[in-house]
Amino acid sequence: MTAALRFESVTAGYGPITVLDEASLAMGPDEVLVVLGANGSGKSTVLKTAIGLTRLSAGRIMLGECDISVLSPHRRAEAGMGYVPQTRNVFADLSVNDNLRMGGFLHAAGLTRDMEQVFDLFPRLRERRRERAGDLSGGERRMLSIGLTLLLRPRMLLLDEPSSDLSPAMITAVFDAIRQIRVETRIPVLLVEQNLQAGLSLADRVCVMVRGRVALEQAAQELNREQLHALFLEGGVRLS
Numbered sequence: 702m703t704a705a706l707r708f709e710s711v712t713a714g715y716g717p718i719t720v721l722d723e724a725s726l727a728m729g730p731d732e733v734l735v736v737l738g739a740n741g742s743g744k745s746t747v748l749k750t751a752i753g754l755t756r757l758s759a760g761r762i763m764l765g766e767c768d769i770s771v772l773s774p775h776r777r778a779e780a781g782m783g784y785v786p787q788t789r790n791v792f793a794d795l796s797v798n799d800n801l802r803m804g805g806f807l808h809a810a811g812l813t814r815d816m817e818q819v820f821d822l823f824p825r826l827r828e829r830r831r832e833r834a835g836d837l838s839g840g841e842r843r844m845l846s847i848g849l850t851l852l853l854r855p856r857m858l859l860l861d862e863p864s865s866d867l868s869p870a871m872i873t874a875v876f877d878a879i880r881q882i883r884v885e886t887r888i889p890v891l892l893v894e895q896n897l898q899a900g901l902s903l904a905d906r907v908c909v910m911v912r913g914r915v916a917l918e919q920a921a922q923e924l925n926r927e928q929l930h931a932l933f934l935e936g937g938v939r940l941s
């Protein structure tokens with residue numbers, strides 16, 4: 702079966718700095734692949750490399766049967782890669798409604814329906830749709846950020862630490878929504894997480910990064926907790 706996204710011995714980084722060191726991983730066409738690892742192990746760099754924001758010095762990246770290693774980020778977005786960054790990417794001075802109207806400009810004909818789908822996923826956004834995005838809580842902004850990406854009708858989702866800086870209740874709401882997106886669309890998801898419990902709750906496959914290398918890639922069901930502990934300790938983080 703052809704993977705939806707595959708890294709083949711990818712070495713990549715920022716300018717002269719190498720972060721990913723011959724990283725290989727594969728995400729099936731109907732799969733949630735969760736990338737775990739300690740702080741600074743290179744998780745976010747995996748996503749940034751997937752969407753073309755780093756310098757690739759060796760290896761290649763395949764989107765289905767296509768080698769996208771030299772495609773620009775906007776071509777990768779056109780090819781259906783929907784990226785939700787960790788940092789806020791909403792227009793603080795615009796209302797929730799106007800953010801979504803701007804985000805949905807590519808599919809204007811179906812915008813009303815698409816916006817309703819976003820509001821169905823995130824009822825909290827419907828309640829606050831006339832308020833400035835800058836006045837939303839961190840969790841609500843994360844919801845809006847995911848909603849904006851969904852309006853592009855992506856063929857895969859790449860999510861960078863959707864749990865970061867959120868309260869437990871917000872983490873539950875955001876992860877329930879990701880689960881719902883999967884039920885409705887079956888699109889594959891590449892999810893970077895530091896929150897082990899949240900990440901594992903969605904994972905079909907797990908990949909653990911240690912200092913820029915893929916130290917483990919395995920079906921979530923087969924995951925050996927001891928091995929996971931050892932890898933996190935190697936990466937400098939003690940699991941609770």
Ligand SMILES: Nc1ncnc2c1ncn2[C@@H]1O[C@H](COP(=O)(O)OP(=O)(O)OP(=O)(O)O)[C@@H](O)[C@H]1O
Pocket residue numbers: 715718720738739740741742743744745746747895
């Ligand atoms: N724009 C950048 N320029 C130079 N170095 C960077 C840049 N972004 C990240 N790095 C470095 O790359 C390494 C991996 O960072 P990355 O953000 O991928 O790790 P991470 O596993 O996602 O960490 P965290 O969980 O803390 O977000 C770190 O040493 C970091 O300092």
